[in-house]
Amino acid sequence: MSGIAPAGDPVIPDYGQASDCVIGNGPFCGDWFVDQWSTVFWPPLVDHIYMVVIAVVIGFVIAFAAALIAYRKKWLAGPIGIVATFLYTLPPLALFQLLVPFTGLTLLTVEIALVCFTLVIIFQAVLAGLAAVPDDVKRSAIGMGLNQRQLMVKVELPLALPSIISGLRIATVLTVSVATIAAFVVDSGLGSPILKAVSSPFNTQFIGAGALAVLLAFVLDGLLVIVGRVLTPWTRARV
Amino acid sequence: MYKLNRHALNRRRVLGTLGALSVGMAAATLSGCTSTTASVGGAKSGAARRRITIGSKGFAESWIMGELYAQGLRARGYQVDLKTNVGSSDIINTALQSGQIDIYPEYTGVIVVNWVGIDTALGTADETYDIAKGWENEHGVTTLQATPFENKNAVAVRKEFADEHGLKKVSDLKGIGDFTYSTYPDNVSGAIGYEGIVDTYGLTNMKLKTLSIGLNYQAIERGEIQAADVFTTDPQLLRSDLVVLEDDKKLFGFQNVVPLIRDDVFNDLDEDAPEFLNRLHSLLTIDAIQALNEASAINRIDPAQVARVFLQANGLM
Numbered sequence: 308m309s310g311i312a313p314a315g316d317p318v319i320p321d322y323g324q325a326s327d328c329v330i331g332n333g334p335f336c337g338d339w340f341v342d343q344w345s346t347v348f349w350p351p352l353v354d355h356i357y358m359v360v361i362a363v364v365i366g367f368v369i370a371f372a373a374a375l376i377a378y379r380k381k382w383l384a385g386p387i388g389i390v391a392t393f394l395y396t397l398p399p400l401a402l403f404q405l406l407v408p409f410t411g412l413t414l415l416t417v418e419i420a421l422v423c424f425t426l427v428i429i430f431q432a433v434l435a436g437l438a439a440v441p442d443d444v445k446r447s448a449i450g451m452g453l454n455q456r457q458l459m460v461k462v463e464l465p466l467a468l469p470s471i472i473s474g475l476r477i478a479t480v481l482t483v484s485v486a487t488i489a490a491f492v493v494d495s496g497l498g499s500p501i502l503k504a505v506s507s508p509f510n511t512q513f514i515g516a517g518a519l520a521v522l523l524a525f526v527l528d529g530l531l532v533i534v535g536r537v538l539t540p541w542t543r544a545r546v
Numbered sequence: 547m548y549k550l551n552r553h554a555l556n557r558r559r560v561l562g563t564l565g566a567l568s569v570g571m572a573a574a575t576l577s578g579c580t581s582t583t584a585s586v587g588g589a590k591s592g593a594a595r596r597r598i599t600i601g602s603k604g605f606a607e608s609w610i611m612g613e614l615y616a617q618g619l620r621a622r623g624y625q626v627d628l629k630t631n632v633g634s635s636d637i638i639n640t641a642l643q644s645g646q647i648d649i650y651p652e653y654t655g656v657i658v659v660n661w662v663g664i665d666t667a668l669g670t671a672d673e674t675y676d677i678a679k680g681w682e683n684e685h686g687v688t689t690l691q692a693t694p695f696e697n698k699n700a701v702a703v704r705k706e707f708a709d710e711h712g713l714k715k716v717s718d719l720k721g722i723g724d725f726t727y728s729t730y731p732d733n734v735s736g737a738i739g740y741e742g743i744v745d746t747y748g749l750t751n752m753k754l755k756t757l758s759i760g761l762n763y764q765a766i767e768r769g770e771i772q773a774a775d776v777f778t779t780d781p782q783l784l785r786s787d788l789v790v791l792e793d794d795k796k797l798f799g800f801q802n803v804v805p806l807i808r809d810d811v812f813n814d815l816d817e818d819a820p821e822f823l824n825r826l827h828s829l830l831t832i833d834a835i836q837a838l839n840e841a842s843a844i845n846r847i848d849p850a851q852v853a854r855v856f857l858q859a860n861g862l863m
Contacts (some may be wrong), residue, residue: 310672311802312691312828319834320859322841322852329846339846346848412632494630503606503631509846 329511336511347500347512352519355496358486359527362418363479366425371471373426374433375459384434391427399424399488407492417489417496424485425478432474436467469542472535476528483524487516497523597625598811601632601647606842606849607697607779607835611651611803613853614826621863622818630849635660643685648811654678654692655801665737671696671800678804688812690823692802693830697779699738699798700790701727707772708789715794716747719773724751728765729775731756738798740775746797779832781840803830822862829860 328336340348370391377384397405402420410416440463448462464471490498497516504512536543598619602612609630616628629647632638635656641647654671657678658664668674671692679689701716708714711722719725733739737746740754755771762774763782776783776790783790805823807815834856841852857863 310675310691312694312824314694314831315825315828317829317831317834317856318859319837320855322837322845322847322855325845330844343846343848346851512846 332508332510334510335514339511340515348515348519351495351497351499351516352523355483355486355520355523358414358417358421358489358496359479359482359523362421362482362486363425363475365418366422366478366482367429367475369422370426370429371433374430374437377430377434378437387430388427388434391430394423395427397423399485400491403488403492412492414493414495416492417486421482421486421489425482428478428481429471429474432470432477433467436470436474437463439470440466465539468539469535472531472538476531479527479531480524483520483527487520596623597627598648598815599627599629599646601629601638601641601650603635603638603650604631604633607839608651609849610838610842610852613850614857615649615651615805615823617850617853618822618826618857618862619819621857622816622822624819642687642806642808645808649805649807651803652806653697653801654804655696655698655799657681657804659799667796668799669796671802674800675802675804682806686809688807688809690805690807690820691827692804693827693835695779695803695830695832695835696801697777697803697835698801699733700776700778700793701743701773702766702776702783702788702790703773704766704769705787705789708791713789713791715792716743716797717794718791719749719752720747722751724753725772726753726755726770727773727775728755728757728762728771730758730762733775742797746795779835779839781836781843784836784840785844803827826857826862829862 326336326338327333329339373387373391377387394402399420402423403416406416406419410419444462444466445458448458453461486496487498487501489496490502497520500516501513504510504516600612600616600619602608612628612630616626620626632641632647632650635652638647638650639652639661642650654674655678658668658674658681662677662681664677668677675689675692682689701719703713707725711718713719713722727740727743729740734754734756735741740752743749744752752773755765757765757771762771762776763780763786765771766774766788767786774788776788778790782788805827812820838852838856841847841855842849854863
């Protein structure tokens with residue numbers, strides 16, 4: 308057992324004839340998109356959704372908690388805001404690469420970076436929402452006998468909800484787009500077919516994957532709008 | 547030459563940025579992988595090893611090779627975690643050495659030039675293979691049989707141009723008057739780059755135009771350039787009206803693909819794994835790999851599907 312294998316007699320399968328559109332790298336080949344949907348597009352789309360949802364949920368938990376703390380202890384709002392803003396301003400690609408030595412070419416690296424980008428948006432949205440609750444409303448609630456915790460849960464948070472939801476919407480749409488860059492670290496998400504299509508220019512693949520990312524952003528944004536409406540029925544009455 | 551050939555590989559790397567990650571980083575990192583299986587280096591002891599991590603480099607031919615290995619071994623009952631697109635040769639080799647991956651397909655010439663550090667032309671593919679095998683042995687890595695096909699840089703010209711000037715070998719280009727050759731920006735200086743070809747073959751009449759990878763075929767078909775740097779397994783060579791000139795001074799070396807398996811993994815494998823890999827490799831002739839690359843690069847079929855169809859057609863799964 309050594310050296311170059313003796314040339315065998317391979318059966319070379321017929322991979323069929325590609326359409327002119329595919330061979331000529333047309334702007335968008337619908338036939339190919341449909342054929343390859345289940346292998347090239349669907350699995351990355353599912354991965355992408357997971358990536359975004361995990362990042363936004365974790366980002367929300369952290370930023371929400373930080374905002375509540377900053378709301379109570381006003382002097383913390385500045386420092387937390389500065390840290391969150393700093394994380395937000397790092398270029399995503401640079402942040403991925405900074406993290407790689409510590410957390411590896413893994414989904415963990417990607418999620419840490421994605422969470423960092425959601426923090427400042429959600430933090431500010433929650434804080435702004437809470438700050439915008441009118442003082443007289445709070446005073447009358449206290450006058451009705453609500454303690455501080457009840458005030459937060461029954462009055463301040465519900466009134467801050469529209470602001471929180473709009474922060475979540477921005478964070479989600481942003482994360483959908485930033486998550487495409489994750490393909491530099493893990494072979495996952497919609498960035499993966501885009502990157503692979505770049506190496507041997509193939510329009511259908513990156514237009515297809517890019518369009519899916521845009522579509523995903525719209526869908527998730529739409530879902531959040533619906534969630535917001537369900538949670539804040541009074542806002543519609545006011546309009 | 548050392549530097550240069552590395553560039554030749556880098557050219558195939560999709561994730562340019564990933565290359566910026568240092569080798570050490572990659573070593574430190576691949577372990578915690580999220581995909582399917584748990585710790586990679588974990589299941590070393592005990593009886594036969596049934597869980598393996600396979601890696602592939604950053605270009606289509608390597609993705610297909612990785613899929614061929616992975617699907618074939620899965621069909622033999624192994625639990626395989628496939629890491630596509632791990633990165634350049636240096637990164638993936640470090641990942642192999644440090645146990646982050648267990649098997650990956652490498653090119654013999656890459657081993658010889660990048661790591662053994664030989665920068666003189668070797669005479670035969672076998673000699674190249676033997677040197678590569680020796681080096682890998684010393685570094686705790688087993689090499690199985692290499693593919694009959696090899697994938698290396700070559701100079702291609704249009705058929706009319708070849709006929710007009712009676713071109714068969716690269717050295718025939720000398721003295722035919724000025725013409726333009728294209729390669730990618732990374733491959734200009736150095737031994738197998740533009741400058742190396744000019745030096746080795748004395749082609750002072752060869753002008754340079756740098757183009758991104760993948761654009762050279764369009765450029766030569768449109769007549770913007772007369773000669774192009776190509777890879778010998780490029781499927782475009784099957785379709786376009788091009789002639790590959792013989793590398794009569796053996797500048798480009800030999801690049802057969804060999805599976806690299808870390809010794810500890812190899813020793814724990816059942817017989818069926820090396821048997822399968824050797825059979826697979828013997829079937830990978832130049833015609834076969836060009837057809838596979840064509841299915842991927844021209845028909846744009848997913849590498850996983852390309853590999854599955856080939857394995858099934860050849861009774862390997």
